[in-house]
Amino acid sequence: MDNLEIRTCANIALVKYWGKSDLPGNIPAVGSVSIGLEGLATVTRMQVHDGSIDHITINGDNGGAAVARVQKFLNRARDLYGRTECFEVRSSNNFPTGTGLASSASGFAALALGVDKLLSLGLTRQAVSQLAREGSGSAARSVFGGFVEMHAGPEAFASKITDGATWPLEVVITLTSAAPKETGSTEGMELSKRTSPFFESWINTHEADLSIAREAIAERDFEKLATVSEHSCLKMHATIMASRPGVLYWNGTTIDVIHRVRALRKQGIPVFFTIDAGAQVKVVCMPGGAESVEKELLAIPGVIETISTFIGGEPQITRTSH
Ligand code: DP6
Numbered sequence: 001m002d003n004l005e006i007r008t009c010a011n012i013a014l015v016k017y018w019g020k021s022d023l024p025g026n027i028p029a030v031g032s033v034s035i036g037l038e039g040l041a042t043v044t045r046m047q048v049h050d051g052s053i054d055h056i057t058i059n060g061d062n063g064g065a066a067v068a069r070v071q072k073f074l075n076r077a078r079d080l081y082g083r084t085e086c087f088e089v090r091s092s093n094n095f096p097t098g099t100g101l102a103s104s105a106s107g108f109a110a111l112a113l114g115v116d117k118l119l120s121l122g123l124t125r126q127a128v129s130q131l132a133r134e135g136s137g138s139a140a141r142s143v144f145g146g147f148v149e150m151h152a153g154p155e156a157f158a159s160k161i162t163d164g165a166t167w168p169l170e171v172v173i174t175l176t177s178a179a180p181k182e183t184g185s186t187e188g189m190e191l192s193k194r195t196s197p198f199f200e201s202w203i204n205t206h207e208a209d210l211s212i213a214r215e216a217i218a219e220r221d222f223e224k225l226a227t228v229s230e231h232s233c234l235k236m237h238a239t240i241m242a243s244r245p246g247v248l249y250w251n252g253t254t255i256d257v258i259h260r261v262r263a264l265r266k267q268g269i270p271v272f273f274t275i276d277a278g279a280q281v282k283v284v285c286m287p288g289g290a291e292s293v294e295k296e297l298l299a300i301p302g303v304i305e306t307i308s309t310f311i312g313g314e315p316q317i318t319r320t321s322h
Pocket of ligand 1: 012013015016017018026032104135136137138139185186187275276277
């Protein structure tokens with residue numbers, strides 16, 4: 001019976017996805033542009049087994065919310081393709097889970113790739129991306145590496161813009177908190193949509209950001225990418241903060257890191273920040289720039305750890321028969 005080992009990577013959005021037009025299926029209300037992170041990987045071992053229930057283990061646990069989410073995803077995949085097979089899934093991350101480092105993205109991308117291969121569905125990469133989206137919106141992007149765009153609309157899927165090697169930017173992930181976030185992305189998005197007075201402007205101004213990001217990547221224009229990325233990040237967090245009740249994902253160190261990144265830029269160092277639904281800051285540097293930036297960030301009181309990586313994250317699937 002086939003046994004797969006699937007390595008997928010987290011991604012971070014530079015132009016953010018925040019808000020759904022439809023909750024079931026995670027249909028995003030806006031498109032997004034992301035980069036795959038080579039160093040933040042999930043390894044998922046997966047096979048079909050003869051039993052009548054799935055066996056799921058995530059980071060050594062076989063119960064809890066993460067396992068329940070995977071179970072829901074597998075049920076949905078079977079429903080979508082009219083199949084009945086059950087799976088054994090063992091998944092682990094090489095990075096902290098549930099702290100805003102997008103483990104759901106790499107996790108569900110791996111599962112979608114695995115379901116396709118193990119059930120011989122013969123899906124296109126676009127259809128695998130749509131399947132991954134059923135687990136988590138951002139997972140649709142992690143079925144590709146490099147620079148990726150997620151398209152909004154009822155069929156929402158991601159596609160590759162270009163490989164990481166074409167513009168090998170570096171990223172310093174700066175951990176400012178080890179605690180799991182209090183408000184998950186799904187919940188936070190629904191709250192923003194229902195209650196934030198800025199949500200409508202967030203949606204209405206989004207297409208302009210996407211088109212600037214596409215241009216910046218095509219032109220390898222770092223400053224343009226920096227400006228639109230920080231704008232999209234701060235606009236998303238402003239929308240989130242203005243919800244009722246207000247949600248604040250940042251801590252004091254998050255803000256100190258933002259200020260340090262801006263100070264470095266003033267000194268002429270090309271660098272920008274982005275922050276997802278959590279307290280960690282992802283700092284994007286020009287090729288060769290991460291080493292000195294990482295030293296600066298590690299010196300900030302409250303920074304727990306940094307992970308230096310680069311754009312990549314192409315999924316790898318190894319098939320072993322036994
Ligand atoms: C802030 O993909 O985690 O990271 O679709 O509800 O699972 P669900 O949400 P998720 O949200 C990601 C939000 C974000 C921005 C982004 O990655 O684009």
